[in-house]
Every structure is written in structure tokens, then in C-alpha cells.
Amino acid sequence: MMTEPLLIIGAAILGLFAGAFVNARIMRTKDSMAFTTNRACAVCATPLKHKEMLPVVGYLAVKGRCKRCTAVIPWQYPATEAVIAVLFALFAARILFHFELPVFVGPGDEILLFVRDALTTLVLIMVFMFDYRASVIPDRVTIPGMVIVIICNILLGMPVADLLLGGLVLGGFFAAQFLISRGRWVGGGDVRMGMLMGFLLGPILGIVALFISYVSGSIIGVMLLTSGKRKIDSHVPFGTFLALATVICMFFGDHLLNWYLGLFS
Ligand SMILES: [Zn+2]
Numbered sequence: 001m002m003t004e005p006l007l008i009i010g011a012a013i014l015g016l017f018a019g020a021f022v023n024a025r026i027m028r029t030k031d032s033m034a035f036t037t038n039r040a041c042a043v044c045a046t047p048l049k050h051k052e053m054l055p056v057v058g059y060l061a062v063k064g065r066c067k068r069c070t071a072v073i074p075w076q077y078p079a080t081e082a083v084i085a086v087l088f089a090l091f092a093a094r095i096l097f098h099f100e101l102p103v104f105v106g107p108g109d110e111i112l113l114f115v116r117d118a119l120t121t122l123v124l125i126m127v128f129m130f131d132y133r134a135s136v137i138p139d140r141v142t143i144p145g146m147v148i149v150i151i152c153n154i155l156l157g158m159p160v161a162d163l164l165l166g167g168l169v170l171g172g173f174f175a176a177q178f179l180i181s182r183g184r185w186v187g188g189g190d191v192r193m194g195m196l197m198g199f200l201l202g203p204i205l206g207i208v209a210l211f212i213s214y215v216s217g218s219i220i221g222v223m224l225l226t227s228g229k230r231k232i233d234s235h236v237p238f239g240t241f242l243a244l245a246t247v248i249c250m251f252f253g254d255h256l257l258n259w260y261l262g263l264f265s
Helices: 005-028 057-061 076-096 108-134 138-155 160-180 186-228 240-261
Strands: none
Touching: 005 076, 005 108, 057 076, 076 108, 076 138, 076 186, 076 240, 108 240, 138 160, 138 186, 160 186, 186 240
């Protein structure tokens, strides 16, 4: 059938517009914590034309600069839109070709699974960007994310014990650190992010995702230290690594786990 490529392209286009929405919500603002719809240049406040609000194309059409004040538009705008488009396309392809789907997903669940994966992608991208830009994992992103994930996973047939245990183990992992360090090592946002990951992935893949976060976070942290770009006491935006590892585990969690366990057998 020729419908698969069309559906994948459709998912990518949907992702581009979802990315433009994310940019309007969190990027195109002077205050990196603002969360309002902004359809104007962040520097001179000139309202954007419809053409300029088009994802990626709008950025290319104005050659990456505001027409009025010539302020450079950060490359992160089109990059965010492109990354979301690629992830939407990959999630659609994964479902269409039945690649590594969660074991509890049955026939007829395809659309619901795509809805879950697409909305989760937006939540994770927002966590990634908020933590990278403002060193905060906001509850107004993770709490709606948890609600979406819990509803979708229950409707998809994930065993409720896995769902609850996932949230408990990963949330508990960060809650314990929060209590021991009196909030110095991790913040409350990390606890909520851990719960979100656990509800999404369940306890086993959730732990795999934690493991990937810590390994990749350490490697990149050491690279930044040795290159002199960061000081030893500067904040590491760990939420960015958690978000990245969660996406990786949504695709390859079982593969990575089997490979890792195979090392010891
Ligand atoms: Zn401007």
C-alpha cells in the first residue's frame, strides 16, 4: 500500500505546526519562563505576518532576521519545529511498521498510541527547553503530561500495577534525593519528571531511561568541564537529559535493556 508514506508525511507536517505552537508558547519571549501565546518579534514587538509564522518556511523566508529591527531570530526556533516533525514522523512510522511497540498495545490502538506519543513528545521537548534555558522543570508541563500519559496508558491496556510501580519507583528515586539533600541535589520538578517517566515507561524501562540520563549527563558534563565551557559548580540541566533518555527508551528501551543484560550472561 502507498498510504504509509502519506501518513508519515502527514505526521511530519502536523509536527511542524505543533513545533510552531511550542515556539509561540515558550520561545518567542524575552522572559524564558513566560508561557503565553506570542505572535510578535521578541525584540521590537512587531506582530508577525501569517507567512512568517509558518514553521521553518517562515524562518527561511525572512532569512533568520526580523524584517523591522533586523534582530537575529534564534536558530532554535526552526530547529525545534524540525525536531518535532522528525519525531512525529518516526513515531508514526514505528506504529505503521509495528516496530518495537509496547507489549500491551493491541490491534486497533494505533491512533491512540500516536496521540500518546505525539503529546508526550511535546511535553518532553518543553521540559528539555525549559530546563536548558531556565533551569526549571515546570509543573504546568509535567502535571498535564502525567495526566495524558496515565489516561492513554490505561486506555491502551498497560497493566495498572506497572503504571503505578513506574511512577512510584522513579518518583521515589528523586524524592529520596530531594529529602536527603534537602532540595540541594534535585528540585521538586525532578520528582514530577521522574513520576511522568515512570507512568510512561513502567518501572523497568524507566530505570533504563534513568541509567541513560546519568551516563550521557556525566559524559557531556565531563566534556564541558574539560573544554572549560562550564565550571564544576554550575547547574547541569538534568531535565534535558531525562527528556532525551525518555524519547530514546520509547523507541529502543527493550533493545538497550536486552543488550545490556546480554553483557552479563
Ligand atoms: Zn523585531
